[in-house]
Amino acid sequence: MGSVRNLATVGALTTLVVGTTALLGTAASAAPNVTPQGVCGNAYKTVNSVPVGSLGTVYLTYNATNGKNCVATIRTNPGTAKDMSTYIYVPDTDEWAGDSGNYTSYAGPAYVYGKGHCVSWGGNIANVYVSVDNSNCASLKENRVTEIR
Template sequence: MRNIRTLAAAGALTTLLAGATAAFGPTASAAPNTTPQKVCGSTYKTVNSAAVGSLGTVYLTYNASNGRNCVVTIRSTPGAAKDMSTYIYVTDTDESAGDYGRYTSYAGPAYVYGKGHCVSWGGQIANVSVSVENSNCASLKEHRSLEVR
């Protein structure tokens, strides 16, 4: 059953990323030395993060006043545009959001309503990606994976 959910989440992410690329096209953001709060909003507090190798970090943030999560992938060293992505998925509600393109500093923000729900999230910079499943749940242990292609 877990594999089916993982495959469904991966399929949803692939569809989301393909749709985001088609809808918005690859553009480059230019915001060196940024923070998750500058990208997501000052009311979003960082609740979790995952390193994307040595290339950067994916941040999961939460706004307690509206119950929304925001995820953003930020490069350690901004520079020439690289393939980057960020995504978040709420299993219980099947809500997902993401961003994919060629960026100089960060990918995102991506927002979902997550109050009282487990979330799966992650991001990619160049050929390195990280994913976190079942995050920020009291009853489930999160699972992290790092992949270098």
């Protein structure tokens, strides 16, 4: 009888852990077919992007009305939660924003005021990290880096 009770307890705990993980893992993630505008908002237009290997893409978007940039890292194939991040930095103002965690489809959004400024941005999915420095400004040539750790 003890074995049956232990199996029932293990089964109940497994269901609780899996259910909690699914709930927490999807809190900041959405269903498949996520778009940068779905993450950042309809007023944000994609102005740049960088692939995260074959795992997904980091998108840089801009809202001309409020002068803000937004970044989001979106997976190509949503599924089991993976370590993901997205970030954006404005060197001129030293303002930055980011998001990281274990997500099933996307990390973000992260917003900064960027009108008239160069921005640096990037993110990761699992062990593939990308960064773009000196982006979206006429005066400097952007520098893209992809790294597998």
